[in-house]
Amino acid sequence: MTTATTPANFTELGLISPLLNRLTELEYQQPTPIQAQVIPSVLVGRDLIAGANTGSGKTAAFALPILHNLAIQKHSERTSGSKGNYVSELILVPTRELAKQVADSIKSYSTHFNGAIKTVAVFGGVSANTQMLALRGGTDILVATPGRLLDLISSNAIKLNKVKTLVLDEADRMLSLGFTEELAELLALLPKKKQTLLFSATFPEQVQALTQELLTDPVEVQLQSTDASTLVQRVFTVNKGEKTAVLSHLIKQHQWRQALIFVNAKNSCEHLADKLHKRGINAEVFHGDKGQGARTRVLDAFKAGEIEVLIATDIAARGLDIEKLPVVINFDLPRSPSDYMHRIGRSGRAGEVGLALSLIDYEDYHHFKVIEKKNKIRLEREQVSGFEVDENITAELLAAIKPVAKPEGTGKKKRKNKASSKIDVWLNNF
Incomplete structure (x- = not known):
């Protein structure tokens, strides 16, 4: 190696x-x-x-x-x-x-x-x-x-x-x-x-x-990068049926110039786009049922910043290089844990600071823990102000969203590198 x-x-x-x-x-x-x-x-x-x-x-x-x-061999027998x-x-x-x-x-x-x-x-x-x-x-x-x-x-x-x-x-x-x-x-x-x-x-x-x-x-x-990643990962727990409301709230609150939202099915793209439109947010869709010409036009427009919200299936999870994409949102969790990393990797590319959000309700808790285990990550569960999880949630689910206690360190303060400093500045504006 x-x-x-x-x-x-x-x-x-x-x-x-x-x-x-x-x-x-x-x-x-x-x-x-x-x-x-x-x-x-x-x-x-x-x-x-x-x-x-x-x-x-x-x-x-x-x-x-x-x-x-x-170029070197252009004039050879090849x-x-x-x-x-x-x-x-x-x-x-x-x-x-x-x-x-x-x-x-x-x-x-x-x-x-x-x-x-x-x-x-x-x-x-x-x-x-x-x-x-x-x-x-x-x-x-x-x-x-x-x-x-x-x-x-x-x-x-x-x-x-x-x-x-x-x-x-x-x-x-x-x-x-x-x-x-x-x-x-x-x-x-x-x-x-x-x-x-x-x-x-x-x-x-x-x-x-x-x-x-x-x-x-x-x-x-x-x-495997040993430097601090410039991609911030966050997980928001929401009540069943409130994902669209939370998503709409976040988009409007932060006024992202571009947001790539992942769902798991083609009809889910259209359904979510319609629900966002009713909330005053225009979104385009990107999935396998669209003709190649339409897919190319939508993707080019999104890359150019002409489309602010793009809702896509996992055909957008790999290989797409969208310059300085500020945020990726998992509206639906990917079925495969490996696809989680590919989805969120559309943001935070080439040293740019990016944000990856996942919205999970109680039906998603177990699957997200599998995603964490497979990808060797552990993220603190957070809640969006104004959309707190119902108090009657069970003790088992509360335990699932409770942050894992960090092991005691040596007391030595870790020096921040440039990447983590960029993230701190960026998060202060979130």
Whole structure:
């Protein structure tokens, strides 16, 4: 497992000048820990397995060295004069939104290559014909969801026999979404000799099996942040049936410029949006029943700040990078404890202070304790002024919301770092 220190700048990582110039324009000042540890290994062709907290800069960690190597090798036998629908670098992702986001990031990083490196994203929910046209003559980098990629392969729109690098991004999510058979089909079409990079937030048995099957002597990078997080987590207990009232109160009281609210079902999105509208709060919805064009428009408008409240299912829980999103709210608790961390990770990204709120009534108490146990956290239960929990709540439930006593310390005062100081200032305004 790697333990490299973070370089002072990207130049120390050995990236070529077109990439360095673009990173300067994007105001990327210092590599994140995962970038510092992943980029050197990818540059020299090592297989790699990496896990890191959400918002850690993972996309740049694999995109930058892939672009570097492609640019260096552009005039070699890999791509020079090559005909046919080849792909050189294949990046597999679980969702449409993540496919588009990763491809957009790669295109941004490659600005100074003046079109010499072609990147295409393919995913379901939109016409395959447009994507087939984009793939004519092949592509250097292909970002794809498994199902649509198999459809395009069956139509002879793309071939995988020249893939040199395979990236599996959010491998655990792909497997949990039922892409196991599709992945097996795709892997059978790939060359045996290739560089494989696997990124996963969690490592269940399926991911471990995939790792053993695909990777050869991999570099392992597992980053769990030891610095104070800039994401504040809070839990509010509410009476049964009062979640909407509390949510409306918080939105109006704090006047958040953006709030991402998670529910567990598509119809719950519409239902909650209607109830908020009746309370004078306009909200848009984001779920799987919306067409891809509508989903893209809503997401772009939310990122641009044109939508203040977005109600979404868990399709928004992974991979979406919304700059400086101030607050994420769990109106419904996620069914999977691992999805809790992915949901709240939409806020507090790249060192920005963020807030993650969860609203729980008595039916949610036990499940939230499971979420805490699985994610090794313990949060104090709080109540919203004016919406206190009924006094006739049972003693058992009172015990469930009672904060756990902190163990006695040594008496030595802990020094605050910059991150915790930022949080203190921010919380004073909450």
